[in-house]
Amino acid sequence: MQHRIIVLGAGYSGAFAAGRLARRLHRDDVTITLVNDEPDFVERVRLHQLAVGQDPRPRPLSEMFAGTGVELRLARVTGVDVDRKTVAVTDVNGGAGELEYDTLVYALGSGWNDQGVPGTAEHAHEIASRPGALRLRERLAGLDAGQPVAVVGGGLTGLEAVTEIAEARPDLAVALVTRGALGDRLSGKGRGHLRKVLGTLGVTVHEHATVTGVEADRVTTADGTAVPAAVTVWTTGFAVHPIARATALEVTGTGQIVVDDTMRSVSHPDVYAVGDAAMVMGPGDKPLRMSCASGVPTAWQAANAIAARLTGGKLPHMPIRYFNQCISLGRKEALIQYVTADDRAVDAALTGRFAALYKELACKSGAWGVAHPTFGLPTRRRAVRKAARTGAAVKASAPA
Structure with missing residues (x-):
């Protein structure tokens, strides 16, 4: 019986997590369903460009995940029952449904506050x-x-x-x-x-x-x-999606899901939270700020942890830290502010046209990384296949 993984949300964190899971786990052993209410991957870091009339390159999710084994479900999440392990959705055509999972990756992110x-x-x-x-x-x-x-x-x-x-x-x-x-x-x-x-x-x-x-x-x-x-x-900050607060999951006062260092819920071990939806402690015992810079590393950590627990591998313990803040200041200017591991500014900063090129590269690499989530990282597919050959059911190795 295949282990059912559902990923909620296809922003930077959710899309990266789904892609990395697909590349680390064999499709004979797992099914991966990515639930999102839009057909395209939205580059949130470019929405200010969209607002002034520019048209960033469209990135259809169906193309990004073609051939990976990830099933795309275009639907809006309306509820999560972590005790029954179900997700309630409303499809784009208005039809309601319910999805069952063995492992849930919650990546519904945040909106304006x-x-x-x-x-x-x-x-x-x-x-x-x-x-x-x-x-x-x-x-x-x-x-x-x-x-x-x-x-x-x-x-x-x-x-x-x-x-x-x-x-x-x-x-x-x-x-x-x-x-x-x-x-x-x-x-x-x-x-x-x-x-x-x-x-x-x-x-x-x-x-x-x-x-x-x-x-x-x-x-x-x-x-x-x-x-x-x-x-x-x-633009005074972000507020997390309200669904988590309505569940039995342990959340903070802001509605973020409380997780351990593998992004696993401290109250429900079959749920992982990534990106803005998770309360993740970083260097200096400070919460990570809501950002793409925080979201992708948490997705990497969660995907690797899920793969390790399903295959009997070694759990990841990658420190999540900051290096810089990339700020576009129009199309011709930018500011790259270098920071400490816990996100405090240091004297060094890059400015001007070269900084604008750096920022553009950062935006492009962020989108590219979502479509290529194994870049520079080892795959664990052979471990999954070995488990299958020895008769070990992946589901039996799932979180208890």
């Missing part, structure tokens, strides 16, 4: 999803010259969004509203370059400004300042 600020849900735009980026694209295209755009949030997403908009639409009055100091997590060199680029692009910066309300034509800060905004783009 409105932080509960009044008016945000009604008036602000998000770029944490492809539909959101497309709605913003349509709205920006309809703006006349001189109209104001406010980007709220001074993190990496906000910096990439505000510079992309300002570069693509120099005729607009673009502003950045940030709760802290501009680039407060960057090095001195990084902050200096960031200010230079924003100044060149004509971006007005409102620092130490906490937004307390969003209206159709403005955002209001805690000191009463009204920042004009025909369009408000909200």
Whole structure:
């Protein structure tokens, strides 16, 4: 009897995990089903480009997983029962169904977080999803010259969004509203370059400004300042998909699934969580930040751990650490901020055109890595085949 593996979500983490599992386990022994509500792999790190009218290369999941043995199920996940080991889904045509699993990889990721600020849900735009980026694209295209755009949030997403908009639409009055100091997590060199680029692009910066309300034509800060905004783009962090919180899984206050160092749920050993959906402790005993840079290594760890437990192999214990933060600042500029293992900025930073090329390479390699998840890593297929030849059932070796 084949061991049934279901992967929920085909973002960077889920797609990488599914592909790596397919390459480490033999299809005679396992079935791998990847559940996603869109037919294409969405490069989340390019959604700010999509929002300003650029068209990143389409990447159909059916092509990415052709010949791998991964079955693609186009459906929306509506519930998970970790006691019955079932996943409730609604297909793209509206039909409901239920999938049974032996091992579940939960990779539903995250969406935008409105932080509960009044008016945000009604008036602000998000770029944490492809539909959101497309709605913003349509709205920006309809703006006349001189109209104001406010980007709220001074993190990496906000910096990439505000510079992309300002570069693509120099005729607009673009502003950045940030709760802290501009680039407060960057090095001195990084902050200096960031200010230079924003100044060149004509971006007005409102620092130490906490937004307390969003209206159709403005955002209001805690000191009463009204920042004009025909369009408000909200980039103040991410919130995880709510389904995990509704299950019996042990989760944090933010709804992230609590896992061990192999990405295995501490409460339900047949469930693994990867990417933004997982609470993973990194160097310095600090939680990993929600990002592609965190998601792919957690997927690698989970896939290797599942393969090892199914085949009797050695469990992986790869330290997950950071090396840099790659920030695009439009198409011609970027900032590569080098960091410590626990994501603290160091003095070294790469800027300018070469940094932009570096950032583009990072984006391309991220998508390429999803389609080639065994790059530089050994395969365990022979171990699976050996287990099959000796009569050892893969399922018997599954997590207890």
